[in-house]
Amino acid sequence: MTFRALTLxxxxxxxxxTSADTPSILVQSTTSTANSGLYDNLLPRFTEATGIAVNVVxxxxxxxxxxxxxxxxxxxLVHAKSAEEAFVAAGYGVSRQDLMYNDFVIVGPADDxxxxxxxxxxxxxxxxIAEAEALFASRGDDSGTHKKERALWEGTGADPDAASxxxxxxxxxxxxxxxxxxxxxxxxxLTDRATWLSFGxxxxxxxxxxxxxxxxxxxxxxxxxPDRCPxxxxxxxxxxxxxxxxxxxxxxxxxxxxxxxxVFFPNAPE
Amino acid sequence: xxxxxxxxxxxxxxxxxxxxxxxxxxxxLLDRVEMAVPRQGITTILGPNGAGKxxxxxxxxxxxxxxxxxxxxxxxAPRQALVFQKPVLLRRSVAANMAFVLGRDHAxxxxxxxxxxxxxxxxxxxxxxxxxxxxxxxxxxxxxxxPELLLLDEPTASLDPASxxxxxxxxxxxxxxxxxxxxxxxxxxxxxxxxxxxxVMCRGRIAExxxxxxxxxxxxxxVARDFLxxxxxx
Amino acid sequence: MNDMAEALxxxxxxxxxxxxxxxxxxxxxxxxxxxxxxxACLIGxxxxxxxxxxxxxxxxxxxxxxxxxxxxxxxxxxxMVYLALSRSGPLGTFGLLYTPAAMIIAQxxxxxxxxxxxxxxxxxxxxxxxxxxFRSLGLGRVAAIRALLWDGRFALMTVGLAGFGxxxxxxxxxxxxxxxIDHLTxxxxxxxxxxxxxxxxxxxxALGLVLMVLALVVNAAVHGVxxxxxxxxxx
Ligand SMILES: Nc1ncnc2c1ncn2[C@@H]1O[C@H](COP(=O)(O)OP(=O)(O)OP(=O)(O)O)[C@@H](O)[C@H]1O
Ligand SMILES: [Mg+2]
Numbered sequence: 001m002t003f004r005a006l007t008l009x010x011x012x013x014x015x016x017x018t019s020a021d022t023p024s025i026l027v028q029s030t031t032s033t034a035n036s037g038l039y040d041n042l043l044p045r046f047t048e049a050t051g052i053a054v055n056v057v058x059x060x061x062x063x064x065x066x067x068x069x070x071x072x073x074x075x076x077l078v079h080a081k082s083a084e085e086a087f088v089a090a091g092y093g094v095s096r097q098d099l100m101y102n103d104f105v106i107v108g109p110a111d112d113x114x115x116x117x118x119x120x121x122x123x124x125x126x127x128x129i130a131e132a133e134a135l136f137a138s139r140g141d142d143s144g145t146h147k148k149e150r151a152l153w154e155g156t157g158a159d160p161d162a163a164s165x166x167x168x169x170x171x172x173x174x175x176x177x178x179x180x181x182x183x184x185x186x187x188x189x190l191t192d193r194a195t196w197l198s199f200g201x202x203x204x205x206x207x208x209x210x211x212x213x214x215x216x217x218x219x220x221x222x223x224x225x226p227d228r229c230p231x232x233x234x235x236x237x238x239x240x241x242x243x244x245x246x247x248x249x250x251x252x253x254x255x256x257x258x259x260x261x262x263v264f265f266p267n268a269p270e
Numbered sequence: 271x272x273x274x275x276x277x278x279x280x281x282x283x284x285x286x287x288x289x290x291x292x293x294x295x296x297x298x299l300l301d302r303v304e305m306a307v308p309r310q311g312i313t314t315i316l317g318p319n320g321a322g323k324x325x326x327x328x329x330x331x332x333x334x335x336x337x338x339x340x341x342x343x344x345x346x347a348p349r350q351a352l353v354f355q356k357p358v359l360l361r362r363s364v365a366a367n368m369a370f371v372l373g374r375d376h377a378x379x380x381x382x383x384x385x386x387x388x389x390x391x392x393x394x395x396x397x398x399x400x401x402x403x404x405x406x407x408x409x410x411x412x413x414x415x416x417p418e419l420l421l422l423d424e425p426t427a428s429l430d431p432a433s434x435x436x437x438x439x440x441x442x443x444x445x446x447x448x449x450x451x452x453x454x455x456x457x458x459x460x461x462x463x464x465x466x467x468x469x470v471m472c473r474g475r476i477a478e479x480x481x482x483x484x485x486x487x488x489x490x491x492x493v494a495r496d497f498l499x500x501x502x503x504x
Numbered sequence: 505m506n507d508m509a510e511a512l513x514x515x516x517x518x519x520x521x522x523x524x525x526x527x528x529x530x531x532x533x534x535x536x537x538x539x540x541x542x543x544a545c546l547i548g549x550x551x552x553x554x555x556x557x558x559x560x561x562x563x564x565x566x567x568x569x570x571x572x573x574x575x576x577x578x579x580x581x582x583x584m585v586y587l588a589l590s591r592s593g594p595l596g597t598f599g600l601l602y603t604p605a606a607m608i609i610a611q612x613x614x615x616x617x618x619x620x621x622x623x624x625x626x627x628x629x630x631x632x633x634x635x636x637x638f639r640s641l642g643l644g645r646v647a648a649i650r651a652l653l654w655d656g657r658f659a660l661m662t663v664g665l666a667g668f669g670x671x672x673x674x675x676x677x678x679x680x681x682x683x684x685i686d687h688l689t690x691x692x693x694x695x696x697x698x699x700x701x702x703x704x705x706x707x708x709x710a711l712g713l714v715l716m717v718l719a720l721v722v723n724a725a726v727h728g729v730x731x732x733x734x735x736x737x738x739x
Contacts, residue, residue: 026602035702057602057683071591072601176701183703201703231591231599333636351640358637361655370651371641415641 024053025236028065028073030144031174033219034058036194036263041256046243052236060174062142068092068222071229074237076222079192080144084220093222097245100253100264101218104148105196106209107179108134108188116188122212123155130158133167135187139178140170144217149190152214179205192217194263219264221245244268282343284309284419284450285330290338292322292329292474299325300336301474311466312441312451314482316458318502321471323454324355327421330452348418348450355423355454357408359396364388364407367396371414382410385440387433401428409437413444420444422453426460438464458498462486470494472502511709518710519717526711530718533691536604536678537671538722540611541619544667548616549660552623553649556631567624573617578610582680585610589681602683607691610677615667622663623656630656661726672719692718 033039034056043054057067061078068076069092076093078084087093106125108116114132116125129136138160139146153160160168169187171178175195182189183203191199196207209215221241226232243249245268253266283306292300300322307313315323329336331352342348360367368379383389386406391399396407409425422441426434434457442464445451455461461468461482468486469479470493477493478485489495496502518526555567587593589601589609600606630652638648653660675693682689684698692715699708 031701035698055602055683055685055688057685067590070593071596174701176703179703180700180705199703200707201705229591231596328636331640333639354637358634360634360651 022053023051023233023236024055025074025233025240026072027054027056027075027077027240028067029056029058029077030061030064030079030219031058031176032079032145032192032195033077033264035176036198036258038194038253038256038264042244042249042252045248045252046240049243049248050236050239052239054240060139060141060143061145061147068224071224071231073224074233075240076224077219078144079217079219080147081218081220083144083147084222088222091228092225094225096220096222097241098267098269099219099221099244100250100266100268101216102193102264103210104145104190104215104217105193105207106188106190107182107196107205108208109186110204110206111186112208114188117208119209120211122152122190122209122214125209126152127156127158129188130156130160130163133163135167135169135182135185136160137178137182137185137187137189138168138170139175139190140172141174143175145175145190145192148215148217152190155214194258197258197261197263218267281309283307284343284348286341286343287330288339288341290326290329290336290340292325292334292336294334299474300329302338303474303476305469305476305479307450307452308467309450310445310448312445312453312464313467313469314461314465315452315454315469315471316456316461316497317471317477318497322474323471324423325474326471327352327423327452327454331421349416350419350421351412351415351417352421353405353408353412353423353425355427357404359399359404359407361397362395363393364396364399365392367407367411368414371411378414382414383407385413386410387436402430402433405429406433406437409440413440417449419450419452422451424454424456426455426457434460458486470497472497507706507709510706511713514706515710515713519714526714528687529690529692529695530714532604532689533672533693533715533718534722536607536691537611537668539608540615540671541664541668543608543612544616544619544671545660545664547612548619548667549623549653549663550649551616551620552625553627553652555620555624556627557635557645557649557652567621570617570621570624574621576614576617578614578674578676578678579680580676581610581614582677585613585677585681601681602685602689604682604689606681607678607689610681611671611674614674614677615671618670619663619667622666623660626656626659626663627652630659658730661730665723665726668722669719672715672722 035058039056047053059067061080061083064076064078065083065087067073068087077099084096088096106116106122114129114134116128119125138149164170169181169185171181175191176199178189179191179199180201181187183201183205221244223234223237223241224232226234250266250268253264254262256264286306287303290300290303291298303326315326317323325334328334330340331350360370364383365379368383372379380389383392386409388403388406388410391403396404399407405425405428412420426437429437438460441451465482467480468482470477470485470489472493478489478491485494486498489498493502555563585606586601588595589606590596591601634652638651643651673693675697678691679694679697682691682694684690684694692711696708696711696715699711
């Protein structure tokens with residue numbers, strides 16, 4: 001038994017050598033870009049053009065930034081501009097570039113107990129939800145979406161934290177899990193449009209509030225600092241960023257659609 | 271009180287116990303046992319349930335801590351084997367149980383199994399043998415270690431008369447080759463058939479010891495007499 | 505209810521179509537969890553045997569600790585391994601984070617205590633039975649432990665299966681140290697988590713069914729080995 005186990009272990013471990021022969025970079029990314037299927041569209045083109053494979057770890061923006069601070073990334077692709085700028089200012093990243101944008105929407109149950117449908121003012125919508133004490137599912141995970149949601153609450157004067165566990169439900173999970181929770185509870189929640197469009201379990205939840213300039217959602221891309229993290233693959237990482245922000249990458253982003261709808265809008269500076 | 275067995279021949283005993291006591295959990299289970307086991311022949315230990323017979327064998331075998339002395343005559347302790355009252359067999363085939371002791375000596379294993387009438391059980395899982403067969407296998411395995419002192423705890427307790435007779439014949443042969451045998455038995459008729467020496471135990475003490483013929487025919491102590499006549503309640 | 509039927513249909517289609525991605529994920533799951541189980545057995549079983557047979561100072565405390573470690577949350581193990589293997593961590597130079605090797609390490613740490621604790625339980629009973637006989641035969645410690653492991657092999661197979669079951673089913677550790685990277689570290693459980701987060705519940709459930717079948721196959725294989733070696737006869 002022991003001997004067989006040993007042989008098996010050795011065989012399996014030896015076989016676990018990864019494909020180190022092809023160059024690859026590691027990208028810490030937000031879930032919204034990964035779950036929407038954007039990467040399935042972009043990465044093969046980039047790899048074909050450059051021969052560099054891209055490994056994407058999709059987590060919340062907060063965790064992605066922390067992982068990158070631990071040097072566990074070559075490139076960071078997230079959507080929380082001020083946190084990204086802080087990341088660069090602290091020396092963890094080289095320089096931040098705008099990549100693309102989309103927008104957030106507030107989704108909620110079709111019967112709309114707070115009566116927010118059709119509003120184009122997200123702050124007003126949240127105020128009504130708080131007043132009606134209608135269920136609201138928050139990411140509660142320090143992600144880019146969560147940061148945006150907190151910023152929106154700031155402007156309303158309502159204090160959702162006082163209602164935490166009551167009508168304000170913090171899932172502490174990713175966007176998908178939070179959407180599943182919102183559908184399950186019949187709650188409102190804030191989501192980026194890409195995740196919402198590609199989400200498969202919408203139930204009777206629908207987009208109720210959109211097109212507020214405050215719901216603008218900017219994605220940025222950053223090379224992790226090779227000074228701070230000597231293992232960073234600077235050249236390959238930079239190649240990826242250049243490609244994304246260049247003509248090919250930007251048009252590939254624009255071409256990506258979900259059910260015929262464009263979900264990401266390239267806006268890298270020329 | 272020192273109960274030495276009269277040995278007939280003037281030969282140093284195989285082992286001598288002096289003042290041997292075993293206490294477990296505050297209970298004195300063997301109480302200052304004094305005895306000598308002659309080098310030649312078969313010595314039986316008789317006594318009621320709970321007398322301490324199994325405990326005595328295990329103490330001699332070095333399996334439980336004890337007070338007092340075990341004196342092996344000249345030199346170190348002899349090679350010894352103990353066949354437990356409940357045979358302990360490995361979860362392997364009969365042959366593998368023998369091989370556990372004998373290694374690759376298949377011929378020897380086969381001969382011993384044949385001596386115990388187990389030759390056609392070799393490939394069977396040991397723990398699927400009948401109770402009597404298991405006891406015979408345990409004895410075969412003990413013999414495989416070539417013991418100079420063989421300790422047997424009721425080796426024929428669950429054997430049919432023919433098998434018991436077979437084992438008795440084996441034991442006589444083994445004893446004749448010079449192995450000292452110390453065995454516990456509840457079968458007084460068996461003791462009469464094969465024992466050269468006997469001792470009666472009760473409540474952790476040796477009540478009487480001596481030549482088997484003499485003790486079994488005319489016990490001198492009341493305890494031994496009561497036991498042999500079936501009146502002793504433990 | 506609808507989802508259930510749909511999941512079943514998708515599962516069957518996925519398996520029958522020989523979907524390449526699915527097989528990649530299935531094979532990686534097996535490779536990671538079987539390796540972790542093998543390593544955990546190599547560590548845990550001798551450790552269990554030592555605890556079962558040897559008396560030493562601190563043995564009781566060691567047993568309590570190992571029993572308690574059985575309850576380690578996978579995500580905590582994942583975090584510990586992440587911190588160790590992170591490029592800025594003490595073992596960062598090996599570049600193991602976000603590789604199958606990291607997942608094997610995490611799962612090994614997760615299930616080794618289970619294997620050790622259950623092995624101790626199994627072997628202690630056996631040791632009680634065999635101890636005096638082994639001492640009577642003058643067996644050394646190492647020989648005695650080897651004999652115990654061999655004679656306990658059928659029970660220990662179940663122990664190994666318990667470890668494997670926990671490894672193949674857990675998501676918390678592998679998702680942190682593996683990163684659920686497509687074509688590199690995506691296994692069944694992280695794929696299920698991903699599909700769930702995408703709201704594709706039917707596909708997630710279908711993958712879950714495939715995972716259950718996988719566990720069934722492994723268990724049946726071990727059961728087959730046991731029977732062919734005549735476990736019943738040795739009970
Ligand atoms: N490990 C132990 N712990 C406590 N008591 C024990 C232990 N082993 C034996 N005893 C006690 O010692 C006494 C003698 O036991 P032993 O097994 O020697 O009896 P025995 O003479 O062999 O009886 P039997 O004829 O029934 O086999 C019994 O009362 C038993 O309960
Ligand atoms: Mg007894």
